[in-house]
Amino acid sequence: MSPFWTLLARDLKLAARSGGGAALALSFFALVATLVPLGVGADLKLLSRIAGGILWVGAVLAALLSLDRLFQGDFEDGSLELIALSPLPLEMTALAKIAAHWLSTGAALTLLSPLLALLFNLAPYPTLVLFLSLLIGTPAVSAVGAIGASLTLSLKRGGLILPLIILPLLAPVVIFGAGAVAAVMDGFSPNGGLGLLAAFSLAAVLLSPFAAAASVRLNLGS
Amino acid sequence: MNWLFKYANPHNFMRLSGVVLPFTAIGAALGIAAALWLGFSAPPDYQQGRTVLILFIHVPAAILATAVYGAIAVCSLLSLVWRHPLSDTAARAAAPFGALFTALGLITGALWGKPMWGTYWVWDARLTSFLLLLFLYMGYMALWNAIEDETRAARAAAILALVGAVNIPIIKFSVEWWSTLHQGESIVSGKLAPVFLAPLLLMMTGYALLFATLWMVRIRTAIIERRARGLMQGAA
Amino acid sequence: MISSLTAEKLACARGERKLFEQLSFRVTAGQALAVEGANGAGKTSLLRMLAGFLSPAAGRIVLKIGDAQSDDAEERGRQVGWLGHHDGLKPQLTVREQLTFYAGLYAKPADAAVLDQVGLGRQADLPCRYLSAGQKRRLALARLLVSQRSLWLLDEPFAALDTAGQQLVAQLMARHCGAGGIIIAATHEPLGLSNESLKL
Numbered sequence: 001m002s003p004f005w006t007l008l009a010r011d012l013k014l015a016a017r018s019g020g021g022a023a024l025a026l027s028f029f030a031l032v033a034t035l036v037p038l039g040v041g042a043d044l045k046l047l048s049r050i051a052g053g054i055l056w057v058g059a060v061l062a063a064l065l066s067l068d069r070l071f072q073g074d075f076e077d078g079s080l081e082l083i084a085l086s087p088l089p090l091e092m093t094a095l096a097k098i099a100a101h102w103l104s105t106g107a108a109l110t111l112l113s114p115l116l117a118l119l120f121n122l123a124p125y126p127t128l129v130l131f132l133s134l135l136i137g138t139p140a141v142s143a144v145g146a147i148g149a150s151l152t153l154s155l156k157r158g159g160l161i162l163p164l165i166i167l168p169l170l171a172p173v174v175i176f177g178a179g180a181v182a183a184v185m186d187g188f189s190p191n192g193g194l195g196l197l198a199a200f201s202l203a204a205v206l207l208s209p210f211a212a213a214a215s216v217r218l219n220l221g222s
Numbered sequence: 223m224n225w226l227f228k229y230a231n232p233h234n235f236m237r238l239s240g241v242v243l244p245f246t247a248i249g250a251a252l253g254i255a256a257a258l259w260l261g262f263s264a265p266p267d268y269q270q271g272r273t274v275l276i277l278f279i280h281v282p283a284a285i286l287a288t289a290v291y292g293a294i295a296v297c298s299l300l301s302l303v304w305r306h307p308l309s310d311t312a313a314r315a316a317a318p319f320g321a322l323f324t325a326l327g328l329i330t331g332a333l334w335g336k337p338m339w340g341t342y343w344v345w346d347a348r349l350t351s352f353l354l355l356l357f358l359y360m361g362y363m364a365l366w367n368a369i370e371d372e373t374r375a376a377r378a379a380a381i382l383a384l385v386g387a388v389n390i391p392i393i394k395f396s397v398e399w400w401s402t403l404h405q406g407e408s409i410v411s412g413k414l415a416p417v418f419l420a421p422l423l424l425m426m427t428g429y430a431l432l433f434a435t436l437w438m439v440r441i442r443t444a445i446i447e448r449r450a451r452g453l454m455q456g457a458a
Numbered sequence: 459m460i461s462s463l464t465a466e467k468l469a470c471a472r473g474e475r476k477l478f479e480q481l482s483f484r485v486t487a488g489q490a491l492a493v494e495g496a497n498g499a500g501k502t503s504l505l506r507m508l509a510g511f512l513s514p515a516a517g518r519i520v521l522k523i524g525d526a527q528s529d530d531a532e533e534r535g536r537q538v539g540w541l542g543h544h545d546g547l548k549p550q551l552t553v554r555e556q557l558t559f560y561a562g563l564y565a566k567p568a569d570a571a572v573l574d575q576v577g578l579g580r581q582a583d584l585p586c587r588y589l590s591a592g593q594k595r596r597l598a599l600a601r602l603l604v605s606q607r608s609l610w611l612l613d614e615p616f617a618a619l620d621t622a623g624q625q626l627v628a629q630l631m632a633r634h635c636g637a638g639g640i641i642i643a644a645t646h647e648p649l650g651l652s653n654e655s656l657k658l
Contacts, residue, residue: 017550087564
């Protein structure tokens with residue numbers, strides 16, 4: 001296995017063993033989806049109307065839960081120095097960590113979303129669009145989130161400040177993702193929203209490793 | 223770049239800003255006073271009545287809110303690429319004013335919206351992106367405060383500012399896209415009659431000079447503070 | 459193989475405080491250098507500088523590999539075997555998994571015999587959370603061996619180890635130097651090698 005896959009595999013293994021990965025995010029996501037109807041009432045028409053937005057916001061928040069540990073654990077126990085000295089460039093290290101985070105949260109949340117859409121009485125076609133939008137959009141959450149995680153990796157309570165930094169930057173993801181679902185519910189094509197979402201996601205995944213690597217370098221150098 | 227470094231040296235900056243400060247301060251006061259006088263003596267707008275005056279406070283605040291973020295981004299780039307300590311100080315000093323202008327823009331926007339739209343807040347594309355901008359400012363300042371080591375905080379904040387600067391146009395675009403998608407009520411737009419153009423431009427100049435003045439004062443304070451700390455450390 | 463490492467007039471500043479300046483030294487293949495000094499004198503900072511994490515406030519570090527010279531921090535980092543304050547171990551992973559991970563990350567074969575060398579042969583399948591501080595240090599040594607780097611930067615290599623462990627470290631260091639490697643170690647104790655020493 002190449003260094004990249006070795007790191008990716010280790011991060012997935014750690015996420016699975018420390019219970020901070022998929023299970024936590026999925027329970028949180030399901031809880032949000034349960035609390036919303038309790039808050040707004042069981043009007044199925046209203047629920048199906050807001051399903052896209054609520055599930056998108058819930059998914060983003062759920063993905064943020066484990067994000068603060070993305071680099072922090074490795075920073076605190078000295079692993080990050082050893083990873084930095086390996087042949088793997090820090091940009092690729094960041095990409096491996098983004099991929100591991102996405103696989104253990106974003107991908108799992110995407111798979112769960114059709115089930116939660118059922119609770120919101122979302123019709124099959126909008127559900128499919130929601131599923132696709134999460135599939136396309138959640139990598140951007142992990143990627144932009146990685147920047148925030150790398151900036152706050154030295155903070156004991158980085159988990160508190162991370163959402164404040166990251167959520168405004170993620171507004172376009174929520175807008176395009178939930179917008180695609182809203183569009184099909186109004187009888188329009190979802191292609192516009194999904195296309196913009198794909199563009200944002202691609203740019204985020206390609207560019208944020210550079211910002212995250214720069215930030216890791218700065219943290220190791222002080 | 224050399225000319226820039228010459229004035230970006232803290233010592234030169236103190237000297238230069240000391241000379242410029244009184245002029246910008248007086249300019250700001252004159253500009254704002256003249257704009258207010260012209261604005262109040264102008265006839266009420268046929269459509270908006272006296273409420274049009276809110277726009278004199280609102281529009282320059284909104285423009286500066288974005289401009290200050292731009293200034294922070296430029297300072298951050300200078301700091302990251304050329305490692306100049308004064309640009310960090312400048313970026314940090316500008317942020318609270320940017321947040322203040324953004325908040326002022328939002329508040330005056332809401333006050334203007336009440337008579338115009340019948341409600342304080344509508345999810346208008348421009349207001350929504352300014353609300354997000356306010357959160358960007360808050361995140362930026364929170365990151366500065368959260369990291370204790372000053373150089374590390376400066377670098378982290380600079381990276382965040384640049385990421386934000388890349389993202390702001392995208393956020394703006396996405397919010398506009400969103401507002402066309404969810405078009406509900408038709409929104410009265412604040413078109414200005416030409417009579418109001420002169421006072422608005424004056425007000426704009428006054429705001430810009432006011433920001434320049436306050437910004438320089440804060441940078442100066444930070445430099446003096448650092449010197450004082452250096453002296454105390456040396457004495458210990 | 460590295461032929462020499464030269465530090466020229468290095469200076470290090472933490473914030474407003476100067477730790478050291480005008481620091482020059484040279485270590486050649488097969489040599490060890492002990493960096494001594496009081497707490498806060500900048501021993502760890504020097505090691506971090508040599509590893510390329512920290513950039514010097516002044517001066518430069520030149521690495522000579524064969525006849526090629528370079529002062530690039532990233533290139534130097536690719537030669538460094540690092541033993542820091544922290545062991546870089548995850549409580550959830552077993553000893554063997556830990557070693558395989560670092561071997562894979564450094565693109566080197568995971569030689570299980572290394573565990574026997576450091577006396578952890580019987581603990582191979584034990585999760586690291588059950589290891590004692592000394593055993594963790596031994597695993598960190600195994601990782602250092604597996605990385606097959608020639609420039610060893612060791613921060614307090616004897617810390618947390620019993621007498622047998624300390625002898626092991628001394629033996630490994632002697633072997634590394636004997637094979638033409640370079641060691642720079644921050645330490646309060648003598649390295650037990652015929653080494654130069656540098657006072658900060």
